[in-house]
Structure formats: structure tokens, C-alpha cells
Amino acid sequence: MTALTEQRARLGLKRFGTPFAVVVVLAVLFLWLGSLTLDSIEERTLNTSYLVERTQEHLILTVASSALVALLAIPAGIAAYRVRSKAVRAFVIGLGNIGQATPAVGVVILLAIVWQTGFFTALISLVAYCFLPVLRNTLTGLEQVDQATREAARGMGMTPRQVLWRIELPLASPVILAGLRTALVFSVGVATIATFINAGGLGDMIVNGLKLQRYPVIVVGAVLVAAIAVLIDWAAGLVEDLVRPRGL
Template structure:
């Protein structure tokens, strides 16, 4: 069961049903699910993390995400809604929600309370404290949740092929149907490589965004990050 011959065959890299076409379809499902998941889970996580209310929702969402039978949920939705992209997207979005919601909540709760209190003492409004202090300081944790969600979706988006859609799952489903195990192995390899590449890209984005220029000295230059207690005492002495 060696997928190398399948991967090295030029016929599988061009035309309809080629590997690049399947990769693009796979990335389409992944990107759309991540976008919808962020639009839903990120604001809810910000609200819970900022106010401290509803923490049980973030904790239970993480536990539910780990116990979710993805294929079973997909089959249930297909039974209720019929074939199409909507059931697949619903399943993938449900998979994305827990890690993003949990990491957003955990990131904001991990922010130094002294910095938050200092920002409030400077007269900053709640939204200014959230966006100017808490979110920048929580970015490393927020990105970790996004990366975890992206890896889960990339690996799970193969279920789209089980209901007749495209994506890299076609290599797995069609390979099993034709007893072509080389195709199955090739599909698994491409999914694994795609997951690694996506994680590396997100890591580079995280490194560029979560940098001292944006969350440290740069934030203080913009006035969005409150001074430390030592800086406040120094300013008072100088005054």
C-alpha cells in the first residue's frame, strides 16, 4: 500500500478530479467553516471572558467538542436536510466553535488583572479596555485556539466526500470503493501535508501579529496599553 506511484503520476495533477482541484475544494470547506466559526464563537468568547459571566458555556463547549461524533452528526443532518454543502458546513462549524470559544475565554481570563484595573483607572471605557488591553495581551492564546480549530477542520473535512461532495476525502472514499489502497494512502498523505502547511502558515501569521511591536512598545506608543504600576509611580513622583 504505497501511495507514491499515485502521487507521482502526472495524470493525477491536472484536469477534473485532480489533486490540486481536490485541495482547493478542501481548503474552501476549511476556510468557510473557520470564518463562520470565528464570527460566531469569537464575540461570544470575548463577552464571556470580559465579563466573567457564562464561563460554564466555554468549559462545557470544550468538553462537548471533544465528544462530538462528527460522522454521526453529519448523517443525522443529511437525513433531516438532504444532501448538499449545508449539512457539511454545519458539522464543520460545530467542530470549530469549541476550541475558538474556549481559547478566547481562557485568553482573556489569563490577562493580568492589574493591567485591566490600571486601564479602567485611566478612564478607559469597557470596550476600550477589551480591544486595547485584553485582546492584544490574549493574542497568543487566541491564536492557539484558531490553529487547533484549523487542524481539526482540515482533518475532518474529508467527511464531505461521504455525502458525494469533493475535497481530499474523495481520494479516501473512491480508493476504498475501488480497492485502490495506493489512492487511499496518497489521500492521507496529502491531508497530513496540508495540515502541516496550514499550521506553519498560521504560526508565521501569529509570529508576525503577536510581536513586541504590536502588543508591547507599539501598543504603548498608541496609548492603548496602560502603564505598569512602576511607571505610574514614577510619573507621580516626577509630577
């Protein structure tokens, strides 16, 4: 019973410890903010409507880019794996490297120069920057499936497509989801620079605070970005646990 109790305690801490810690940090942040005497510039930024609007923009950009990465990178990884050609795999990974090897600011500004500014440019920049982790983890996860398991599935009469969907993808899902989890956290951080091309988000607060030397604005923006990153990582971890095949 002691071991079971300890296991339940660890599970409870994993499920509720992170959001509780984030709530405590945010509560301390806003208590501290309430104790300050804000000037007119700070009051225009540090109010509920502005904070909610910027946070919504940041979340929409992050979630949309991560969804597109999942829709594009996972099928690309599966296709490269099915081809079983080293040249094709090197080409696909090379394309992913192009986005991530370039600094995030460079990707955003370059696309804004050659195309336009705004939300969709920032979205494409994030997709390009976060494409590689999911692509690479998809390939790695599929390649790590035990060959004997594949042979056993084929021996039972499964077609290659059935082996992929019923055996390989479920067994590779923890590694694939780990890559998607990394992309989500990347997106939260990189989305802050979307402000440079008029795409909104919490980066507006941080940049405006730096320009105007309003440190409460900088602190609030930075803490909100960190809180979103931590909560998204926590939620992605719960999803990993839920979809993980039993016994892994």
C-alpha cells in the same frame, strides 16, 4: 554575533523549513507515482484536473468553516467573558461541547439525515465540531490577562470597552489564535469525511481508493490531506508571530 546568527538560523528554519519539507515530500510522492503503471480507474483519479478540483473543494470547506468559527466563537467568548457569570460561561461552553463531544462522522451524518446532503451541511458540521477550541481559548486568554494591567488601564481613564480592545484582546491574542490554529487543523482532517454526504474534497479519493482497493489513490489522497494540514498549521504559526504583542 554567534547568538544572533543562531537566532536568524532558527527563524529561517521556522519560516522556510516546513514548506520546504512539504515540497520535498510531494515531489517524492509524484516521482513515485510516475514510476507506477496505472490502470484505467487510477488514471481517471490520479490526473491533474481531478486532483486540483478535489484540493480546491477541500481548501474551500476548511477555510470557510474556520472563518465562520472565528466570526462566531470569538465574539461568543468575549460576550461570555464580559457577562462575568459562571452560569453563562458554563452554558456557552456546554453548547460548544455538544459539537465536539459527538464524533465528527456522527455530526455530519445526523445533519445530513435531518436536513440535506452537500457542501453547506458539511460546513455546518465543521463549524459545530471546531467551535469549542476557539471559544475556550478566547475565554482562557481574556481571563489570563494580568489584573494589575487592567487596573492600570482603568486608572489612565480608559473605559471598559477601551480596556477590552486596547489591552485585553491584544494580550489574549496568542491564546485565541492558538485555538483558531487548532480549529484549522481539525477542519482539514474532519473535512475528509464530507465525501459521505456528497460535499467533495480529498475524502473522495481516499474513500474511492478504499472501495476499489487502489492503494496509489489512497496514498496520494492521504498525503495531500496531511500536506494541507501541515501547511495551514505553519501559516497559522506565522500569523501568530506577526500579531503577537512585543515582549510576549
